[in-house]
Amino acid sequence: MAKISLIVNGNPVTGNIDPRTLLVQFLRENLRLTGTHVGCDTSQCGACVVHLDGKAVKSCTTLAVMADGHEVKTIEGLAADGAPLHPMQEAFREHHGLQCGFCTPGMIMTAVDLVHRKGHDLSDHVIREELEGNLCRCTGYQNIVVSIAAGAKAMANSDLA
Amino acid sequence: MYEFKYHRPETVRQAANLLIKNEDAKFVAGGHTLIPVMKQRLAAPPHIIDLSHIQGLDGIEIKGRSLVIGALAKHAEVATSAIVGEAFPALAELAALIGDPAVRHKGTIGGSLANNDPTADYPAAVLAMGATIVTNKRKLKPEEFFQGLFTTALEPDEIITKVAFPLPKKAAYIKFRNQASRYALVGVFVAKRPSDVRVTVTGAGSEGVFRVEAFEQALQKRFSPKALDGLTVPAEGLNSDLHGSAEYRAHLIGVLAKRAVEAANARA
Ligand SMILES: Cc1cc2nc3c(=O)[nH]c(=O)nc-3n(C[C@H](O)[C@H](O)[C@H](O)COP(=O)(O)OP(=O)(O)OC[C@H]3O[C@@H](n4cnc5c(N)ncnc54)[C@H](O)[C@@H]3O)c2cc1C
Ligand code: FES
Ligand code: FES
Numbered sequence: 001m002a003k004i005s006l007i008v009n010g011n012p013v014t015g016n017i018d019p020r021t022l023l024v025q026f027l028r029e030n031l032r033l034t035g036t037h038v039g040c041d042t043s044q045c046g047a048c049v050v051h052l053d054g055k056a057v058k059s060c061t062t063l064a065v066m067a068d069g070h071e072v073k074t075i076e077g078l079a080a081d082g083a084p085l086h087p088m089q090e091a092f093r094e095h096h097g098l099q100c101g102f103c104t105p106g107m108i109m110t111a112v113d114l115v116h117r118k119g120h121d122l123s124d125h126v127i128r129e130e131l132e133g134n135l136c137r138c139t140g141y142q143n144i145v146v147s148i149a150a151g152a153k154a155m156a157n158s159d160l161a
Numbered sequence: 162m163y164e165f166k167y168h169r170p171e172t173v174r175q176a177a178n179l180l181i182k183n184e185d186a187k188f189v190a191g192g193h194t195l196i197p198v199m200k201q202r203l204a205a206p207p208h209i210i211d212l213s214h215i216q217g218l219d220g221i222e223i224k225g226r227s228l229v230i231g232a233l234a235k236h237a238e239v240a241t242s243a244i245v246g247e248a249f250p251a252l253a254e255l256a257a258l259i260g261d262p263a264v265r266h267k268g269t270i271g272g273s274l275a276n277n278d279p280t281a282d283y284p285a286a287v288l289a290m291g292a293t294i295v296t297n298k299r300k301l302k303p304e305e306f307f308q309g310l311f312t313t314a315l316e317p318d319e320i321i322t323k324v325a326f327p328l329p330k331k332a333a334y335i336k337f338r339n340q341a342s343r344y345a346l347v348g349v350f351v352a353k354r355p356s357d358v359r360v361t362v363t364g365a366g367s368e369g370v371f372r373v374e375a376f377e378q379a380l381q382k383r384f385s386p387k388a389l390d391g392l393t394v395p396a397e398g399l400n401s402d403l404h405g406s407a408e409y410r411a412h413l414i415g416v417l418a419k420r421a422v423e424a425a426n427a428r429a
Contacts, residue, residue: 002167018164019164019165019166019167019209020162020163020164020165020199022196041200042197042200043193043197043264046261046263049263052266055237055266056262056263056266057263057266057267058263058264058267061192061193061196061197061267062192062196062267063167063189063192063196063209065167065169065211066189066192066211066213068169110262110263113262114262117262130262132260132261132262132343133260133261133262133263133264133343134261
């Protein structure tokens with residue numbers, strides 16, 4: 001077993017885990033943060049994307065022990081419980097950026113990371129290129145692209161990062 | 162995934178000693194090749210030695226006439242580095258084509274080279290530039306380092322610490338992606354170096370990255386896409402699979418090489 005301690009959504013957490021535990025398993029099964037999904041488990045689909053030290057990563061391809069001492073943000077950490085949604089979440093709701101919702105946590109975490117890297121004014125082309133690692137089986141992507149462009153703009157006037 | 166013990170060394174020396182002590186151990190850097198392979202149970206190392214917390218192995222700097230990149234530099238760091246963008250834009254563009262944004266936030270240049278996947282991107286640039294691969298033991302030239310499919314000259318306890326790229330006069334990398342995996346179906350790197358021209362190909366060779374000497378000689382005389390008119394690469398020995406036949410790959414090499422020369426020339 002391995003002892004780990006890290007910050008998840010701003011809170012210190014600890015665990016005593018088998019070293020082969022994936023970060024996504026630790027989040028879902030130990031911390032019960034089930035917003036992060038496992039779609040493919042083969043690094044392809046992006047349903048499991050979280051932020052590790054502020055950067056989008058696939059948590060199905062990261063060992064929880066490797067995140068020891070680091071900071072993780074999941075979809076649950078974007079906005080406080082009961083408080084208004086994060087602007088990117090709100091944009092997905094407003095623009096029908098989801099149907100079944102399975103890919104949505106990964107899409108939103110990828111989109112927020114994209115805004116951090118490339119700013120608030122994103123062309124459709126840039127958004128589509130950046131979604132290379134996120135698969136959606138329902139929407140055909142069109143409304144996801146629309147949602148991300150709108151969410152990116154809305155983030156410029158929001159206190160939520 | 163099978164069970165293993167996890168180690169987190171702080172220095173290269175500690176990491177190498179851990180490997181000597183624990184036979185069959187494996188290093189991990191970004192984990193974006195090793196973890197998937199372990200999940201599929203194609204590898205079952207009893208010990209994992211995490212290199213990713215060793216300080217000072219992720220630098221990017223110009224030293225003399227070379228661009229020196231630390232083994233732990235992530236693809237995203239190379240893609241967005243102002244230093245790389247200025248001195249060797251073709252390499253920044255190559256790094257930006259690896260996988261997807263999340264993969265680029267984790268994968269490292271050292272891991273990519275140590276893995277020597279026949280469809281990986283970095284080997285094309287390393288072979289084209291004659292880059293030096295520096296380890297904790299020695300310095301290796303690409304011709305000695307790459308030894309065929311997923312095989313390198315690295316000894317078990319040998320750690321890549323950095324890669325030194327001599328700077329080209331002009332260069333470009335054009336990649337034809339496998340739409341599913343995002344690796345190269347074929348990728349061609351063309352470099353006009355101070356003394357000669359090099360053309361390297363990834364994705365197509367059954368033994369990994371290789372040079373196309375006929376293209377090099379033609380481009381040496383005249384560095385223009387026209388110089389490649391009528392020249393072809395034999396399909397024999399190239400990869401052939403459900404993604405593309407050997408003939409298709411051979412054809413792509415010619416097309417991408419011309420595009421690469423054009424792109425290199427378009428850079429003022
Ligand atoms: C979805 C997906 C798409 C991808 N697409 C591409 C692509 O388009 N093009 C491409 O080139 N690659 C692609 N990759 C591979 C990616 O670039 C990997 O990150 C890279 O090949 C391995 O780097 P790593 O740091 O993750 O290595 P790891 O997985 O940590 O290690 C790989 C191997 O290298 C060894 N190793 C690691 N670092 C060192 C070192 N410093 N010294 C000695 N040995 C070392 C390890 O022991 C291991 O055997 C993709 C990966 C994924 C998951
Ligand atoms: S579950 Fe991680 S990429 Fe699909
Ligand atoms: S909304 Fe169903 S997978 Fe994207």
